[in-house]
Structures are given as structure tokens and as C-alpha cells.
Amino acid sequence: MDTNKTAKEIVQLIGGKENVAHLEHCSTRLRFTLKDNNLVKKDQLEKVDGVIGVRQNVQCQVIIGNDVIEVYDQVQKELGEISQSEQNDLKSQQSWGAVLLDFIISIFQPLIPAVAGGGILKSLLLLVSVSGLMSTESQTYQIMNLIGGAPLYFLPILVAITTAKKLNVNQLVAVSAVGALILPDMTTMLTSGAQLFGFGIENIAYASQVFPAILTVLFYAQMERLFTRYSPKPIRIFFVPMMSLLITVPISLLILGPLGFNVGTIFSGAIIWLYSHFGWVATAVLAAILPLMVVTGMHKAMIPYAVSSMSELGAELLYLPASLAHNIAESGACFAVSLKTKDSKLRSTAISAGISALFGITEPALYGVTILHKRVLYSVMASSLVGGAIAGILSIKAFALVGPGLASITMFVDASNAMNLIWAFVTLLVSFLVAFVTVIFFFKDQVQSEEEVIFGEEMLSSPIEGKVIPLSEVNDDVFSSGMIGKGIAIIPESGDLLAPEDGEVTMIFNTNHALGFKTTNGAELLFHIGIDTVKLNGNNFEALVKVGDKVTRGQKMIHFNVDEIIALGYDPTVICIVTNQDQFKIESYHLEESVSNEMDILSVVPIQS
Template sequence: MTNQDLARDIIAGVGGDENIATLQHCSTRLRFTLADDSRVDRARLEALPGVLGVVVGPQTQVVVGAKVADVYRAVERERSPKDVVAKRQPLTLKRAGSVFMEFVVGVFTPIIPAIAGAGVFKSLLIAAVALGWVAKDNPTYLTLVAIPDAVFYFLPLLVTFTAARRLGVNIPLALGIVGLLVFPGFSTLVTNGTSVFGVAVPAVSYGAQVFPPILTVLLLWAVEHWVTKITPAPIRVFFVPLVCIIVVAPAMIFLLGPLGFWLGSLLTGGMLWLHGTLGWVAVALLAGVLPFIISVGMHKAFIPPTVATIAETGRESFYNVSSLAHNISESGSSFAVAFRTKNPTLRATAISAGVSALFGITEPALYGVTLQNRRALIAVITGAVTAGAYLGITNVVSFVAVGPGLASISMFVDAENPWNLVNALVGAGIAWAVSFTVCFVLWRDSASTTLRVLGENADVAAEASVQDPAAVRATTGASVQLQAPLTGQLIPLSQVDDAVFASAALGEGVAIVPTDGRVLAPVSGEIVSLLPSRHAIGLRTDEGVEVLVHVGIDTVKLAGTHFEAHAGQGDRVAAGDLLVTVDLDAVRAAGYDITTPVVVLNSEAWEVAPSANGSVEAGQPIATLTSSKETTNAAS
């Protein structure tokens, strides 16, 4: 699937072009503000090749990984310009939080490359000084270090630009007003003490500050919007900016600037207090919960205080350090999955995700590997907490606001303390080794792994079908009755028009050409997998039998259309319980074969003896499954 094809499918999945109010992207996600969130077809989006995950809410996020910029451009090419107004929704706490997050992402994400590039460049210069390659008072060093210093000094202007663009404010006007805060002449006056009409101007240094410009642009947005509405069109070109300057600039000097500086100091103090109070425990705990924070996009809320902390103190020892432990743990766990799994698709995904996480981008690992597999997630948390504890105990600090990883490891270079980088490397090594080891020991392929492959590519499922025979203990000779999940015509599996099923590569079983769309549980047990497309259901009995009911051939492409689930993954069901209903006529009209294979995935441990042929009724016994060897407990 090309990026353009994926873009068209994503647009359809979020309710169509006419439903998109705004679109922006961060390092791995497309972030949509929609006119109506209820029109999002989550199952359809999650079934798309190339989509790693979906978060639906006041801001719908579609995770596509490292190619997000290319997909974003493809979506923008597909969209036709139009004004879409998001449906007004009640202001709840959740809604307010989502609006805040959307604003934070819109303001800070575009400036991260400048901050990260400048920060890493400065850390390399510091490393050169630490290694004795250049003196700190050398003209070459002083000139080169002025480059990243300028980026941070003029950070208020970068924030002003992105905030003004996000709010639709006149950008040159916003830059002109906020520019006063970093104007050398004004800075000199403030330092020496100055006043306006006898009122002293607060002595605040605004270099590298982010909150004063944000508050100023928010006020400018309100003033500009109101004045534009009441001003006659012929004089707007000069009158609106004049009023804005007269109102906003003094408010910025006396109120918003100092208030923003105080807010930044408060957040900085809060992070320092939390770290100072809990010490290494805070780092370890944050590292352990980051998988869940990142999965819903809430990690972006850490950007402002992290930037503010580095701007004020020159270093940061909480979020960045915890992120290092988590990022590298995601990599270690992913590589362990790649080593252990017999599923070639999952192996390729895990290798790619492991490399990406090693360089600081964790969403591919989170959505492609660890959040889908509890054992892998346990390994990530174990590695992150262990490494976070070490990094916290050894007081590792960072000097750059960038995602920690192999490429940005110089962010931990400290010319005055060489052990800071050494401990950061040791902590990263601990994270990788612990998560890799734990995942390597715990991992096993399961029926749900095979089902995910079926949802992606049935052609490679045959290669991925080697099941771990371990299930729940059953003695040789134990038997289980397999019931018909559908009413219809029973046929041998070999007659299914799909090589994977017909060859019994996934396991032995039978197939039914259904005449009724009610899909019942063929055995009693737990639903271990129910794909978002709802066409494939995996069950595991207490005796350890793993059964797959696959409704139709290639029906994953319908992305859940014409299917309705009546149970969920993790539910316990009895044989004969309703699992799914499907509109067979609609599926057939869409050009799909409705033949439904019923397969025993671990048939190497169970002999399958069909006990019926011809027409069958749903719930009628169709096969007897007899344990052919003793199995051991490995329940998920």
C-alpha cells in the first residue's frame, strides 16, 4: 500500500474529508481535530496496513510511526480546502484536558527539531571540551557555541510563531510584540531598573522562556479577534494592530511576562521538588508508567516543564532520564520478541521497532509489539524500572530537550562530571539487557499472535502457525467436543479456496459454508483474540485446545463492515454462546467467499476426528478432539 492509498483510507476512517477540521502531526502520529468524533471507524483504521494504533477522543490520533511526515503530506494532498467547524461539545474535564494537549502539541512539536538539533550540537561541543580537543575560551569554540545558544535565547520568538500560527493570530504582529522581551535595549533597561509612569517594570530575564510568549499570544488572540469585529474595514490595516500593541504590550511587560516566568519557575520547582522528595524512586516510577502515558499521547505534557527546567537550571534529571530507561527497554523487549517468535511478520515488525526505540522513537514498538503482548510489556516495565532506579541513584542528568536514544546520547555529556555519561550508558545497558532477558524468558507465541497475522496477511500466516503446544495441563486421551459455530454445509478443510487453510498449515479442522449469520462459540473457554475486523475469533478451552473461527476468506479487508461482535477479547463463553453476527448477503455481494474454516491451531497436540458431514445446525457436534500428548500450563 502506497502512502497515498493509506492517506485515502485514513481520511475515510476518520469520517471523510468533510469531517476534518484541522490536522497536524508529531513524531509518529497524525492528530485530527474532527467535526464529529463519533464518525471515526476505529476498527477500520486499526485494520489498515501501516497503522500502528488509534486513540479516539476529543483529538483523534492515528499512529503511523516514523513515516508520519510522508503520510501527513499524502493526507494533505488528498484533502480539499474547506472550512470545517468542529461540533461544539460540552466542556468537561476530559475535553478541557484534550484541548490543552492539542494546544501544547501544536505549539511545541514544530520547535522540537530546532531545540533538539541545537542541544545535541552544543552537547558535542561540550564533549570536545571534555576530551581536551578544544579550550573553552578558544575563539572557534566560542563562535560555534553561540549557534545553539542563539536558538535557546530566542526560544520565546519560536514559541510565539508556533502559538500564533496555532491560534490564527497575525504572526508578524505577535513576533513584534513579544520581540520586546528579548530586545537588548529593553533587557538593559530592565536590568538597570526602569519604570513606566512611575510604575517599576519587573526585573525578569526572558531569554529561553516559553510561558510569557504563550500567555501574550493568548491575550493577543482575544484582543485582535474582538477589535477586528468592531473596526470598520477601511481602517483595520493599522487600527487593529495599533490597539493590540497599546493593550497587549503593557499587559505583557507588567503582568503576563512576570506571570509566565513565575509559572515556568513553578513547574520547574515542582519537577525538582518531586525528584528531590522521592529521589531515584520518582525516576523509576515514571519510567515504569511511560508506556501507558505515551500510548495516549499524554507524554507531550512533559515538554513545557522539561524545556523550562533546562532553560532555568541548564539541566534536567527527571523526565529525560526516565525516558532513556523506557526507550531502551522498549528496544530490548522488541529484539527479544524478534529472537523468540516463529511469526515472520511479527519478527520483522519487532526488529524495525527495536531499532527505532534504540534511537528514541518508541511508538512503533509500543503499538506494534509491546502493548499487544502482555509478556513483552511486563519485560519493558521491568527493564524501565530497574534502569530508572540505577539512573536515579547515580544522579544522571540531561542537558538537552530531546528524546533520549543512541543518536542523542551526547545529551548526557557533562564536562565537569565524566561519570554522568558513563552512568547514562550503563543505565541504558541495564534497560536493554533486563528487558531483553525477561522477554526472552517469558515469551511464547499464542493463538492471538497468529490471529493478528491473519488480520494483516493471510499468505504468511502459514509460516507463522507454529504454535507453542503448551496450554493447560491435559492428560493423554482427554477429549473435547467441537460444535458447529454456524448453520450451513460442512465441507472438508481441503476444499477451502485458500492455500493456508486448505493445506492445514494453521492446523487441522473443518469448514462450513454458512446459511445463517449467527456465529456461536464452538467450545467453552476464553476468547483469546478478537480482531478489530471481527471476522476472526480465537478461543482457548480449559483443556488447552486453541480454536480459530475465521468467517469468510479475505474478509479482513472489510475492516469490520457487516460484522457485529457480541463478546470481547478476554471474555469467558460457553459453547453455543453468540459471538458475532454477520450479514452474509452483504459480504457475498461485496465479492467475498463466505466459507468459514474452523481450525484447531494446536492440532499437533490434539487429534481431530470429524463426527458429522453434510448439512449441520449451529451447536451440533462436528468433531471430537482427543489429546495426543500431555501438555503443560502456560496460560497467559
């Protein structure tokens, strides 16, 4: 792969460097925060050499795989510096929820390599010590253990760097403000009941704490901008950092530090409460829904909890054990697909993805195999549920923040419980076998020979007037991923949903924004009007048919007010998908063209099983 060429094409297809407000990367993906997600040419982007897939939610995620760092470096060269004004312009256009999630991901994602590296080193040392190869009393062991513990001890400093980078303020001064909280002399003073301006300072050990550092840098950023605005330019170089430190550190010691410490305590307390009240059920359910969380990027919301739990408790009880079950289930499923499929390209993808998942990286498996085949997805979710239940019942604990897999299995070494590692291996083995066997039995290869296609083709006319777009461009991961079915989407120019062929109305959602339809050849269609329009509670929608009605091609089924839906801030895109896609060969027509109701846009041909 030519990483330079790949980077140039990626930047071009996400709308150019002018469209990028922020860039970061994780173990497999480039993560872009864009000014306008509509400028992304997703179909073309997925065809770029080196790009495995593309997912869009809060961030535009371009999945690269093992070469992500090399591609990231080249993309950075293409983008150059991204100004703070550009980031501020973006924030003003986003909802507070999107801004918050982007902020959290940007702070915590870069921490993982350091924390994971140190954690795995400590777990390997534990394994060496319990096997009797090295004494915990030896200076070599103690020095190595201190090295492994350094990232966690200096977590406030690392958080200060990532937070300051995200806020685009002076990173070194921000680190100095947070560093003051963990100075050895400061720690000594706090333990002896120090006072500041006559106020008592709460005795808190700030080493390994996350939230006090975040609050401190957030406050520091405001001070830096305030004093930069009003400071005379000749003295700005020392006056701004001096005044910012002079105000920020005392406020942190008196207010922000204790507040952040209590937030972390509540965070950890909540997960312990959840674990103590729901036990293995919580781990099992989380493992089962992790495929959907990873696909939509929602698993990133678990990172602050995992970091906090690791710093507060020294271990993590829920997310990482659940991830072990899910990661290995993905691996088992992929290896089963590679044996069952007749598609050489899918076989190659499945083998590669299965190996990656076995070592804790599931994106190639998810995007290359799992979400493209519903039976594989269901098998992975079921086997993850089983594996997660076992991990929960056996009370497995993780001691390093890294993607669980075969190479990182030592993250489950527990000095006080030798069986913790054994139970982790049991979880790994069960998750793999259940997924492998389930997929072997239930996976149905979608590759069909010409002889297997039988007569019964139906051409479906456009159910609405408007512009036809690929399903992949729909601003909803559930539909754009093809998880529910194959089809097309239409940006409507009218407000009448018509029957695309003779058939029967099988379902009408109670808010009238979605309708189920079955054609005469058995194709089951779902029409979904707009994105998130369920929140309108039926306003601006009127059903003109009822469940069980036999309708003819071109008959009006639902009337809706396009202009009002747009005025209320909703995307009016009409989605048309074939939900029983495994039984049909589906072709789409007139993509990127404006169509009338008389024009055919889909063909559905039954396939012989």
C-alpha cells in the same frame, strides 16, 4: 509506499476532510483533532499501506513511522485550509480538559525538532571540547555554541508562532508582541528599573521563557479579535495590529510576563521538590509507567515541564533519564522477541521496532509488539523500573530535549561532570540486558500449529441484545488496544447482562458495573458495562448474582438502566473479553450485526501449551 494514495485513504477513513478541525505531526504520528471520533474506521485505517497503528484519545493518532513528514505533506494537500469556525465548533463539543490537552500538545509538540536539534549540537560540542579536540575559547566553538543555543534563547518566539497558529491569529504580529519582551534595549531598561505609566516593571530576562509568551499570545488573540470586530475595514490593516500591540505589550510587561515567569518557576520548583524528596524512586516509577503513558498519549503532558525545566535549569532530571531506560528496554525486548518467535511477520516487525527504539523512537515497538503481548509489556515495565532506578540513583541529567537513544546519547554530556555520560551508558546497557533476558525467559509465542489445538471449544452466546462491534472501536484505549484481553463489544439495546455459557461468577465490582466469569473449559471472561461508568457509584446497576454462584447459559446476572446511563452522558457499550487469552484461540462472529441473546458471538478453544 505511495504517500499520495496513503494520504487519500487516511483522510477518507477518518471521516473525510470535513471531519478534521486540526492536524499536526510528531516524529512518528499524524495527530488529528476531529469533530466526531466515531466516524473513524479504525480497523480499515490500520490496514492502509504505511499505517503502523491507530490510537484514539484526545486526538486521533495515526502512527506512520519514518515516513510521517512525507505523508503529512500529502494529507495537508488533501485537507486544504481548516477554518477557525470549524475549530471553535469542535471546542464547544469537547470538555475543557480535552481542549486544554489538545492546546498544550499543539503548542509544544512542534517545538521539539528545533530545541532537540540545538540541544544535540551543544552536547556534541561539549563532547568535542572535553575530549580536547577543540578549545572552548576558540571562535569556531563559540559560534557553533551560539548556533546550538539559538532555539532555546528564542524559545519565546517559537512559542509565539505555535500558539498563534493554534489560535489562528496573525503569527507575525503575535511574534512582534512577544519579541518586544526580549529586545536588547528592553532588557537593558528592565535591568535599570524601568517604569511604565508610573508602575515599576519587574526585571525579568524573558529569553528562553515559555509561559510569558503563551499568556502574551493568548491576550493578543483577544485584542486582535476585538479590534477586528469594531475596526472600520479601510484602516483595519494597520489599526488592528497597532492597537493590539499597544495594549498587549504593556499588559504583558506589567502583569502577564511576571505571572508566566512565576508559573515557570513554580513548575521547575515542583519537579525539583519531587526529585529531592523521592529521588531515584520517582525516576524508576515514571520509567515503569511510560509504556502505558505513551500508548494513551499521556506522556505529552510531560513536554511543557521538560521545556520549562530545560529553559529554567538548563537541564532535565526526571523525564528524559526515565525515557532513556524505557526506550532502550523496548529495544531489548523487541530483539528478544525476534529471536523467540516463530512468526516471520512478528520477527520482522520486532527487528525493525527494536532498531527504532534503540534510537529513541518507541511507537513501532509499543504498537507493533509490546502491547500485543502481555508478557512483553510486563517485561518492559520491569526492566524500565530497574533502568530508571539506576538513572535516578546515579543522578543522570539530560541537556537536550530529544528522545533518548543511542544516536542522541551525547545529550547526557555534562561539562561539570564527565561521569554523567558514562552513567547514561550504564543505564542504557542495563535496561537493554534486563529487558532482553526477561523476555527470553518469559515470552511465549502465540503462534500455534494445528496439532496444538485440542478439543474443548465453547461457543459463547451474546450476553446482551444489541449491535456487535470490534473491540478496537471501543472508546477506551485500555480495552481497544487488547491490552487486557481479546473479545468483542456490544452496543446494548436492553439492560440485562446474561451468562453466555454455563460457568461460575468469579468477581463482581463493588459498583456492579463489571463482572468476572469463568466458563467450564477455563476461559476467564470480564464483562464491563459502559465506559467510565464506575463514576456512577453503582447507581442504575443491580447485581442479580453473587461471587461463587454457579449459573447457566442465559441466566440474568446484572440489570442496568441503559436509557438513564445514556442520559447521564455515559457510553453504555458492554465489553466482553477473555483475560487469559494466551491459553485460548478466540474467534468472533456477527461483527457489525445486531444480535439476540440466543446467537453465538465468540468461540474459545483451549490451546495446548
